[in-house]
Amino acid sequence: MLGFLARRILIAIPTVILISVFVFTLQKLLPGDPVLAMAGEERDPEVLAFLREKYRLNDPLYMQYFHWIGGVLQGDLGISLRTRQPVLTLIGEKLPVTIQLAVMALIIAVFIGVPTGILSAYRKGTWIDWLANIVALSGLSIPNFWLGIMLILLVSVNLGWLPASGYAPLSEDPLRSIQTMIMPAFVLGTGLAATLMRHTRSAMLGVLKSDYVRTARAKGLNERVVILKHALRNALVPIVTVATLLFGELLAGAVLTEQIFTIPGFGKLVVDAVFNRDYAVVQGIVLCTAVAFIAMNILADAAYRILNPRMRDT
Amino acid sequence: MPEDAPLLQITDLSIRFGAAATNLVDGVSLSLDRGETLCIVGESGCGKSLTALALMGLLPTPPARLMSGTAMFEGRDLLSLSLQELQNVRGDRMAMIFQEPMTSLNPALKVGEQIAEAVRRHKGVSRDAARNRALDMLQKVRIPAPEKRLDEYPHQMSGGMRQRAMIAMAMANDPALLIADEPTTALDVTVQAQVLDLMRQLQDESASAMIMITHDLGVVAEMADKVAVMYAGRIVEAGPVAAVFENPQHPYTIGLMSSMPSLGDRSGKLVTIPGIVPPADAMPEGCRFVSRCPFAQPGCALAPPMREFDRGHAVACWRAPLETGVDAPSPEIAGAA
Numbered sequence: 001m002l003g004f005l006a007r008r009i010l011i012a013i014p015t016v017i018l019i020s021v022f023v024f025t026l027q028k029l030l031p032g033d034p035v036l037a038m039a040g041e042e043r044d045p046e047v048l049a050f051l052r053e054k055y056r057l058n059d060p061l062y063m064q065y066f067h068w069i070g071g072v073l074q075g076d077l078g079i080s081l082r083t084r085q086p087v088l089t090l091i092g093e094k095l096p097v098t099i100q101l102a103v104m105a106l107i108i109a110v111f112i113g114v115p116t117g118i119l120s121a122y123r124k125g126t127w128i129d130w131l132a133n134i135v136a137l138s139g140l141s142i143p144n145f146w147l148g149i150m151l152i153l154l155v156s157v158n159l160g161w162l163p164a165s166g167y168a169p170l171s172e173d174p175l176r177s178i179q180t181m182i183m184p185a186f187v188l189g190t191g192l193a194a195t196l197m198r199h200t201r202s203a204m205l206g207v208l209k210s211d212y213v214r215t216a217r218a219k220g221l222n223e224r225v226v227i228l229k230h231a232l233r234n235a236l237v238p239i240v241t242v243a244t245l246l247f248g249e250l251l252a253g254a255v256l257t258e259q260i261f262t263i264p265g266f267g268k269l270v271v272d273a274v275f276n277r278d279y280a281v282v283q284g285i286v287l288c289t290a291v292a293f294i295a296m297n298i299l300a301d302a303a304y305r306i307l308n309p310r311m312r313d314t
Numbered sequence: 315m316p317e318d319a320p321l322l323q324i325t326d327l328s329i330r331f332g333a334a335a336t337n338l339v340d341g342v343s344l345s346l347d348r349g350e351t352l353c354i355v356g357e358s359g360c361g362k363s364l365t366a367l368a369l370m371g372l373l374p375t376p377p378a379r380l381m382s383g384t385a386m387f388e389g390r391d392l393l394s395l396s397l398q399e400l401q402n403v404r405g406d407r408m409a410m411i412f413q414e415p416m417t418s419l420n421p422a423l424k425v426g427e428q429i430a431e432a433v434r435r436h437k438g439v440s441r442d443a444a445r446n447r448a449l450d451m452l453q454k455v456r457i458p459a460p461e462k463r464l465d466e467y468p469h470q471m472s473g474g475m476r477q478r479a480m481i482a483m484a485m486a487n488d489p490a491l492l493i494a495d496e497p498t499t500a501l502d503v504t505v506q507a508q509v510l511d512l513m514r515q516l517q518d519e520s521a522s523a524m525i526m527i528t529h530d531l532g533v534v535a536e537m538a539d540k541v542a543v544m545y546a547g548r549i550v551e552a553g554p555v556a557a558v559f560e561n562p563q564h565p566y567t568i569g570l571m572s573s574m575p576s577l578g579d580r581s582g583k584l585v586t587i588p589g590i591v592p593p594a595d596a597m598p599e600g601c602r603f604v605s606r607c608p609f610a611q612p613g614c615a616l617a618p619p620m621r622e623f624d625r626g627h628a629v630a631c632w633r634a635p636l637e638t639g640v641d642a643p644s645p646e647i648a649g650a651a
């Protein structure tokens with residue numbers, strides 16, 4: 001297992017390098033001058049020149065890249081051109097917020113998606129299956145922003161049950177933190193729940209037909225044990241893989257939802273940085289997301305091995 | 315339940331699938347006494363597994379439909395038990411070994427756990443006791459290093475080993491009836507013989523009755539007290555194994571015997587029965603063997619009933635009992651091959 005992880009991490013390194021080059025060049029190709037954005041009202045050519053010099057914007061592109069990546073390797077993602085804070089600090093502040101949102105969304109998605117998937121596979125072709133599929137399809141087709149706004153209108157404005165926006169860190173006020181996050185997490189979670197439901201359903205359908213499920217029934221086990229122990233254990237492999245990959249997507253996909261609910265997370269950081277041409281921040285964020293994504297992939301593979309005894313010794 | 319009632323009495327079992335017009339298992343009746351071994355033989359697709367699965371309540375319904383029949387087992391009709399009653403019987407009083415050793419064990423669970431689970435479910439014993447029983451059983455089926463095997467996964471075992479583990483699982487609760495659906499078909503020839511030996515020995519020790527499904531007459535000769543020959547969903551001949559082997563009556567049985575070099579055709583030439591089994595949608599109303607039968611006559615358009623003509627030996631053929639000896643395969647069958 002350790003050997004496997006080491007191998008996977010080694011293989012991931014070139015990918016990360018490639019992504020860093022890509023992100024870096026793409027940034028530079030975008031229109032707009034960061035110095036102008038930074039200088040604000042100031043248009044004095046001398047100031048602009050000074051800033052260009054200070055941020056090495058006159059160096060050849062590859063030099064700029066090596067300068068940046070050299071810093072990254074030492075844990076220095078640079079400084080925000082706008083707020084002058086280290087990028088790492090910014091990310092460190094915002095990432096936990098988004099992770100909390102993503103974890104809550106994933107929990108909601110798992111609690112809705114997996115049981116419905118199991119039920120609809122077990123009751124394939126019945127009205128339960130139909131209903132679950134229709135709900136899942138709606139879950140996939142309803143846009144997050146619409147669902148978010150509707151929820152705010154209904155739950156917060158009309159019923160006044162939950163705050164419409166605002167954020168409290170989990171460490172300071174856990175209850176309020178969860179209260180403010182539950183709606184956005186739900187909005188994010190519904191689409192995921194639908195995806196998870198469909199994967200669970202198809203995995204379970206395959207497994208329920210298998211000979212060992214028949215063996216389990218032949219032993220006289222009741223249906224609950226047959227489904228939850230014998231079938232689900234085997235269907236879990238694809239389900240966990242999908243869930244892990246989805247979690248990676250969640251981190252990146254939370255942007256819109258964070259905007260709607262004004263949550264000061266990663267998404268807000270990204271949007272602000274892009275609009276302000278805050279290169280260092282954008283690069284740092286994309287790099288972080290890419291690494292998180294790759295890490296999730298490796299985790300998914302590891303989960304696959306752990307859940308699948310046939311793969312464990314390799 | 316009277317003392318002399320058979321352990322299992324199947325009467326008129328018929329099964330079909332979905333909206334099909336013919337029964338894939340049609341009017342099957344069988345009986346089995348305590349400790350007895352009944353072999354069901356027949357070509358691939360003749361309904362052997364369907365019959366066995368129906369007894370275990372393991373047919374997927376739908377699409378399968380039970381059209382008729384009862385199966386009295388220890389005083390209860392297996393075919394009309396509630397799911398919960400059925401769950402209490404299977405794995406305990408009645409157990410099954412399947413055709414596919416490679417896929418019949420759960421790949422995600424340890425072999426020991428899979429056996430112990432059956433014990434815990436029915437005997438309500440502690441985890442430790444169940445594990446000990448599993449260990450006992452692995453020893454009984456002669457799996458080397460059983461302590462180690464308890465904690466192994468199926469993929470770490472060979473096919474023969476897995477089938478032994480399946481046998482251990484099925485026998486763990488000393489069932490009164492063991493149904494073995496071609497337990498050795500998927501195994502190497504040498505392993506086949508070992509597994510059959512083992513099954514016979516275990517059966518002797520536990521006094522279980524057994525229904526052994528096979529299409530290998532060699533297995534029948536070795537294992538059976540009684541044999542039932544199935545063709546296209548129907549039993550065409552049944553009786554004590556010696557009687558059926560020495561004096562086969564149904565043209566299909568005769569054909570089967572002669573297709574076995576060691577029993578029928580002494581010249582060693584393998585004789586096969588000409589023709590094919592009619593497809594389900596073109597099944598004749600009367601005798602289902604008629605299209606392949608060298609003795610077919612107009613009367614065969616009416617389905618022949620099973621008639622007992624000698625003690626326990628019954629046949630479903632209008633021409634039976636044959637007056638002429640049938641030691642050698644009849645010339646029509648042999649000639650056409």
Ligand SMILES: Nc1ncnc2c1ncn2[C@@H]1O[C@H](COP(=O)(O)OP(=O)(O)OP(=O)(O)O)[C@@H](O)[C@H]1O
Binds near residue numbers: 338356364
């Ligand atoms: N789910 C199903 N739907 C439709 N037909 C089926 C289904 N399962 C089995 N059958 C048909 O039922 C018939 C009997 O099948 P069965 O499995 O009992 O044969 P068998 O005698 O056990 O053959 P084998 O020796 O190959 O195991 C076959 O013709 C098969 O095509």
Ligand SMILES: [Mg+2]
Binds near residue numbers: 362363413495
């Ligand atoms: Mg079969």
